[in-house]
Amino acid sequence: MLKKCLxxxxxxxxxxxxxxxxxxxxxxxxxxxxxxLAFGLVIVAMAYSIGNVSGCHVNPAVxxxxxxxGKMTPTEFAGYVVSQFLGATFGAFILYAMLAGTPFLAxxxxxxxxxGELSATNxxxxxxxxxxxxLTFVFVxxxxxxxxxxxxxxxxxxxxGATLTLVHLLGLPLTGTSVNPARSFGAAFxxxxxxxxxxxxxxxxxxxxxxxxxxxGALAALAYRWLDPEKKPAPAKTSKKK
Numbered sequence: 001m002l003k004k005c006l007x008x009x010x011x012x013x014x015x016x017x018x019x020x021x022x023x024x025x026x027x028x029x030x031x032x033x034x035x036x037l038a039f040g041l042v043i044v045a046m047a048y049s050i051g052n053v054s055g056c057h058v059n060p061a062v063x064x065x066x067x068x069x070g071k072m073t074p075t076e077f078a079g080y081v082v083s084q085f086l087g088a089t090f091g092a093f094i095l096y097a098m099l100a101g102t103p104f105l106a107x108x109x110x111x112x113x114x115x116g117e118l119s120a121t122n123x124x125x126x127x128x129x130x131x132x133x134x135l136t137f138v139f140v141x142x143x144x145x146x147x148x149x150x151x152x153x154x155x156x157x158x159x160x161g162a163t164l165t166l167v168h169l170l171g172l173p174l175t176g177t178s179v180n181p182a183r184s185f186g187a188a189f190x191x192x193x194x195x196x197x198x199x200x201x202x203x204x205x206x207x208x209x210x211x212x213x214x215x216x217g218a219l220a221a222l223a224y225r226w227l228d229p230e231k232k233p234a235p236a237k238t239s240k241k242k
Contacts (some may be wrong), residue, residue, distance in 0.1 A: 043157070128208060145224060
């Protein structure tokens with residue numbers, strides 16, 4: 001269990017350092033496509049490095065889905081989530097240390113999420129909530145499907161990374177794309193502490209980016225369990241004739 005938690009800590013730290021790092025620097029002109037690819041490629045890299053240790057959740061929404069589908073115990077779930085939040089926060093500290101003194105933190109912040117004035121499209125709080133639920137649902141639904149059979153094991157990391165890239169392409173102009181409570185918390189918390197651009201405001205909105213992805217992940221797990229083609233139907237009840 002300790003090794004699994006350490007793997008989740010490391011994986012989430014790397015996700016925030018590189019994903020939010022590209023968002024903070026804007027990939028030096030790479031824009032939304034570059035940021036989306038950064039998050040997706042990090043997941044691919046982590047899936048093939050720590051996937052055989054912890055399953056590479058690096059996301060409380062994914063762990064929630066695994067808990068709902070009975071693939072984790074509550075104790076494992078708690079250990080994973082704590083490790084993910086700590087890892088995301090540590091990764092954000094690393095990113096700040098790298099970028100301190102540069103203009104990026106004052107101009108772009110640290111890749112935090114937001115709605116209203118913190119959104120590129122001024123999305124409403126209701127719209128942001130729906131967007132995060134839907135984006136997380138799609139992402140976690142794909143994970144549930146591609147991890148359901150051993151024969152999908154080899155391409156699973158690529159599929160998951162591609163799906164994360166896809167949801168970022170839509171979500172970045174809306175909310176900055178969270179779909180990951182730990183990633184949002186870590187970036188917002190460190191941004192607030194060090195007074196980065198919109199840091200305090202982003203931390204004030206982080207509740208949405210914790211709650212909505214958890215709901216989206218749970219719904220995805222329930223939906224896949226209901227649709228699972230391998231799920232055996234309950235045996236029909238037969239009445240005994242007297």
